[in-house]
Amino acid sequence: xxxxxxxxxxxxxxxxxxxxxxxxxxxxxxxxxxxxxxxxxxxxxxxxxxxxxxxxxxxxxxxxxxxxxxxxxxxxxxxxxxxxxxxxxxxxxxxxxxxxxxxxxxxxxxxxxxxxxxxxxxxxxxxxxxxxxxxxxxxxxxxxxxxxxxxxxxxxxxxxxxxxxxxxxxxxxxxxxxxxxxxxxxxxxxxxxxxxxxxxxxxxxxxxxxxxxxxxxxxxxxxxxxxxxxxxxxxxxxxxxxxxxxxxxxxxxxxxxxxxxxxxxxxxxxxxxxxxxxxxxxxxxxxxxxxxxxxxxxxxxxxxxxxxxxxxxxxxxxxxxxxxxxxxxxxxxxxxxxxxxxxxxxxxxxxx
Numbered sequence: 001x002x003x004x005x006x007x008x009x010x011x012x013x014x015x016x017x018x019x020x021x022x023x024x025x026x027x028x029x030x031x032x033x034x035x036x037x038x039x040x041x042x043x044x045x046x047x048x049x050x051x052x053x054x055x056x057x058x059x060x061x062x063x064x065x066x067x068x069x070x071x072x073x074x075x076x077x078x079x080x081x082x083x084x085x086x087x088x089x090x091x092x093x094x095x096x097x098x099x100x101x102x103x104x105x106x107x108x109x110x111x112x113x114x115x116x117x118x119x120x121x122x123x124x125x126x127x128x129x130x131x132x133x134x135x136x137x138x139x140x141x142x143x144x145x146x147x148x149x150x151x152x153x154x155x156x157x158x159x160x161x162x163x164x165x166x167x168x169x170x171x172x173x174x175x176x177x178x179x180x181x182x183x184x185x186x187x188x189x190x191x192x193x194x195x196x197x198x199x200x201x202x203x204x205x206x207x208x209x210x211x212x213x214x215x216x217x218x219x220x221x222x223x224x225x226x227x228x229x230x231x232x233x234x235x236x237x238x239x240x241x242x243x244x245x246x247x248x249x250x251x252x253x254x255x256x257x258x259x260x261x262x263x264x265x266x267x268x269x270x271x272x273x274x275x276x277x278x279x280x281x282x283x284x285x286x287x288x289x290x291x292x293x294x295x296x297x298x299x300x301x302x303x304x305x306x307x308x309x310x311x312x313x314x315x316x317x318x319x320x321x322x323x324x325x326x327x328x329x330x331x332x333x334x335x336x337x338x339x340x341x342x343x344x345x346x347x348x349x350x351x352x
Contacts (some may be wrong), residue, residue: 009089013122016082017183020129023074028066036064037128039120043247046198066127074210076131077216087130091148098194100147100157103127105197126304136198145198161199164192165211174217205230206250222264225251226271227281236280236320239265275320281307287318294318299346305339 009252017039024030031053035044041246046057046064050313053060068198078084083252093109107115107123113124127146134189135158147157174250177189177196186192196209197200203210203218206227210217215224216231217291228238229245237245242265244260252286271279272286280286299306306314312326319326330336330344 008346009112010119012082012086012089012124013110014203016080017122018083018087020071020075022126023071024067029063032060032064033067037125038117039046039125040118042117043121047303071129072131075129083129083185086126087132087255090130091132094148096333098190098192099151099186100145100194100198101146102147102197103236106146125151128260135216141200143198143200144346154168157195157198163195163196165199165201168196168202169211174205174210174214177209178348189241219251220263222246223254223268225249225254225256225262226261226264226268230271230279230281236274238277239279239347240277242279268348274318278320285318291315291319291325292335294347295326295329295333299336299344305343305345308342308344311344 017087018147018189021030021034021039024033032049034040035049036046038041046060050060052059073084074080075087089203089241090106090110093106097106097109101109103120103124104115106127107120110123113118123146124135124144125131134147134149134151134154136142136145136147136154136157142158142161151157151160164180164184167180176192180186180192181189184192186195193204193209196204199211203212205217207220208217212218216228219225219228225246227240229242229249233245239262240273243256244262246254246256248254261275265273265279270282272282272284272288274280282288289297294315295311298311307328308327311330315321315326316323335347336344337347
């Protein structure tokens with residue numbers, strides 16, 4: 001299979017990395033940097049590189065630190081023209097993206113397509129050296145990212161991201177960047193979105209931000225996806241329509257069968273069957289049970305006999321069934337008794 005042709009930016013990226021490495025005179029030092037940043041293959045640990053070069057882990061760390069200091073100085077003094085030019089391109093793209101971005105998103109924005117692992121490593125490497133860019137290293141809480149340096153150093157950027165996470169957590173439910181902007185001191189909603197995307201504790205769906213553990217913004221299984229679809233629709237849906245909506249959604253995994261959707265709807269108490277294959281959310285006020293159960297509940301709440309038209313009206317608020325089905329239940333089920341013409345009550349109330 002032929003490789004896709006490189007874009008101009010992709011070529012510039014490769015050339016810049018070569019020129020940067022060309023500033024390193026010793027082959028051993030080039031090896032340390034290229035392997036630590038995964039410039040041509042996967043990233044490697046200090047221990048692994050040390051074993052390969054016959055030096056200690058600590059010595060590798062010291063050499064890496066010293067080399068990066070020299071390279072940053074060379075970049076700041078404009079000695080690596082190709083890298084300086086690319087730095088300007090990167091900062092321009094970051095401005096378009098809200099002044100901050102995950103490395104994978106920044107790479108895609110630069111190239112106009114999804115970047116390879118090597119291309120992402122190249123972008124991260126240049127961001128690490130560029131004096132006008134703050135580099136965020138990946139850990140348990142943060143994605144690898146690049147931020148325009150005027151926002152602050154790594155500590156300040158992480159403080160701002162943490163502040164956004166705390167705000168969303170305290171809000172207690174998904175919220176848009178525009179809504180956050182109304183309450184937080186950031187220059188633009190896009191800036192909030194950019195910073196939020198750096199956090200591993202947050203997720204976004206259809207413009208709504210929330211904690212990654214909230215299924216409404218980060219549905220992880222079929223049931224969560226059904227819940228999001230129904231909540232977004234705001235009204236009952238047939239299970240086949242739910243399956244179609246999931247397949248047409250922005251969910252990461254959406255290759256589900258209609259039967260699988262139906263099975264999950266039956267199992268989860270959040271969903272209530274209100275008609276032939278039609279489901280609603282229990283949180284909307286729908287009750288479980290048969291049509292007869294719903295009639296019983298309606299009469300109990302009323303506390304008095306009701307005309308059949310009123311019973312039908314109230315039952316239809318909970319069930320999408322034919323009017324004749326309701327009337328048939330009233331006439332045939334022993335728990336209902338006619339109290340007067342076309343008026344019904346519960347049999348147990350009649351006997352008391």
